[in-house]
Amino acid sequence: MIIALRYFLLFLCAKFASADLLSVHVITRHGDKNPAYELPYSDKIPYNGELLRTGKQRLANIGETMRKLYLNNTPIPDHFEDGKFYFRSTPYSRTKESLLSYTYGFFPPGTGPKLNEKFVFPEGIQPIPIHSVDENSETLLLGCSFCPNSLKAAVDQFSTPEFKTFWNNNKDTFNEIFDLVGVHPEGLHILDIMDSVKSVILSQDPKYPLPEKMTDELANKAKSLSNQLMKIVLPTWDKEYCKAASGKIANEIFFTNMNSDIYSLNKDKNAIVPRYRHYSCHDLSLLAISGCFGLDMKENDIFPEYASLLVVEAHTDNEHNLSNPQIVFKYEFNPPLDGAIKLTEFVPSFCDSKKKCDLQTLQSYWKDVSNAIKSNDWDTSICGFQTRPPPSKSNSSYLIVGFIVLAVSFVLCLVAIALVMIRRYKHSKRCC
Template identity: 25%
Template sequence: MSVFSLFNVVAICALVSLCFENSSADELNGVVVVFRHGDRTPIRPYPTDPYGNRSLWPVDYGMLTNIGKMNHFKLGQWLRQRYSQFLPEVYSERDIYVRSTDVDRTLMSASANLAGLYPPVKTDIWNPDLQWQPIPIHTIPESMDPVLAAKKECPKFNRLEKELFKTQYFKNLSHQLHDLYAYVTKYSGDSIHDLKSLEYLYSTLFIESNYNFTLPEWAKGVFPDKLKPWASLSFVVPTWTEEMARLKTGPFFNELIGYFRNRTQKNVQYYAPKFLMYSAHDTTIANLLNTMEAFEPHPPPYTATIIFELWRTQNGTDFVQTFYKNTTEPRQFAAKGCNLNCLLPDFESKLKSISIPLDQWESECQSGWPFIYYLMLGGMVSTILCISCIVSLAVYRLKRKSELYMQLPNEEYYA
């Protein structure tokens, strides 16, 4: 099975200024940003990790560090500068809506970002000695979230992923990486048997090297050069096919398109704010980019950001621009082969095949089990019911028999 536009090159502006070649009459009408959290500590040390002692790290495992807080504070300042003419300085819940996955480091990243985006001014100043103001951040448990965390249970996706790993490509890949898996398993003490577990190890080594820890000799032989290509490839797996991408990112794109529609309509019951902010993970960034056929496999860095901008021309034509910022300046790209200035109807049309409403997503996910599974499940339930009936009947008969042979008051016994 072929990669879902795996190596489609991102369209890059020759100059940053070219990314903003809109007519002076064009009006920015809506912005959606999705970013990865800031710098963090390793999620967990590997068994033989010489730096597995919690005391060696500034905060607990998987938590946002002070560097990470500053990462996002500066990104917030950058967003303030970029949208100074669009987003009012004084905070209003009618201007911005913030959502995060239900993870400490993403919630904290959103908070630090907002501190840079909305330093209190004018009526927002509530404490002259504190250049900060509370701004709501919305979230739901990851196990209930199919939109941003994309971790709500989806049996059909799980089945598709298992089928993917049985394809000849992945069988060959597993054979190709056998020695590498065996090597890192032996020396790390962890079970490294697939791309995902390999990426976890790569991430830990990357963070430790960032913190100037000297890596073990065995790790120097494979990090980063021998591990990075496969760690990068792991980010493509969840959206490898269009069907998988639809189940993994479809609810997000459905929400995105719905938001743009609301921004282009007047007098609608639901008021759509000017700015949507989503705080998430490297997997989120990779999944969205790859679904839009704009992902060059790589581990998305801290604060990597996707930007969707909705514009309206003087004659009332709506179009969308998409950007990816993983360095100093954002790079414009064409979403699913649309033009850089993608007309909104074309943007919707290009994403139609992968966009899916939540109720339909729920239905498709639960219908993902093959019919044989339902037969097996029905057979198990029937068997359990039959056994229960047989046991109940046996107990009843024993009880009844005991009652039939109870001693009567005038009954005589013989030796």
């Protein structure tokens, strides 16, 4: 009797604790992959940055765990419903495949659509629509590597005392690694080569052999140095860098999405709004976004390894009101292959509350970014593009030019017809 009562109380507590959950935003790094940049020591390794089987399995297992965490006793349905889920990926195969692998665990076989009591697809799988845009337009999830201002901020870190001290202390190890792989990069290309070296080391696959003279000790040093290098070069403590690197995703989550959800739910508590949003990106992206959202990588000695997650939860306030939702941040940056993740909660330094950060505080922190986006000024004032006019002006210009070209063509056509007629007239008179 006592045991049964205990389980009943635990059920009620779980039900009550999750009843105020409004929405969940998940940002993940892709899974284990091939090296993306060539290492001259081996021509047998496929340098295409594509997802490995290990990466697919890791993401599928994590998706299964996240299903248990967020699709039971919450407002998020346990099967796919159009309008209640949103999935987006950067335009690369490894991020798209990672998201597909994740959703395979999140919506496992047997949860797919039915027609006349029979599954539409074999084994009852659930197809998932994934949103994506072309590489040159992807500033939402690739701001850290595509915005001129964020790129410049990263390049500037190579001349800082912190980087110089780090490099001088580890120069011999870096050179030993570069000698073995057959390339000596400079500047930001150092990050690319170290990422490829780390990919080979982590693969633990005979298809991806390490250089013959690379010891286990040196391999472990290479992994550590690669992580340290990333955390130094991306200045997530710099507000101006964060505006460029993560301003678009912050605006989408804390302004566009949450404001729209609150407005719709205030009008109708049963309104259909996305309760679960998922973004699939890269280590640079997740490192920048997490750091700019207030997670101190150096202090916590962490780095977003393959399939890492950043989770942003929106909850009602303590009185279950929607006016100023409470925001909870969680992460798992070293997810095991079996998907048994343990989300760790953190509070950004710019939030006042010791337990949760409210939406108004977050919107105040990112207000200048939101204003720049609303005024079509983000590309130039924050991101740093010099030749990107606002879309409306650009479209108007194209229309005007189009009309001018059409008019000139019409006039030239009339002139040509007139010349032909004059020539025929003169020829006819000559014949007479």
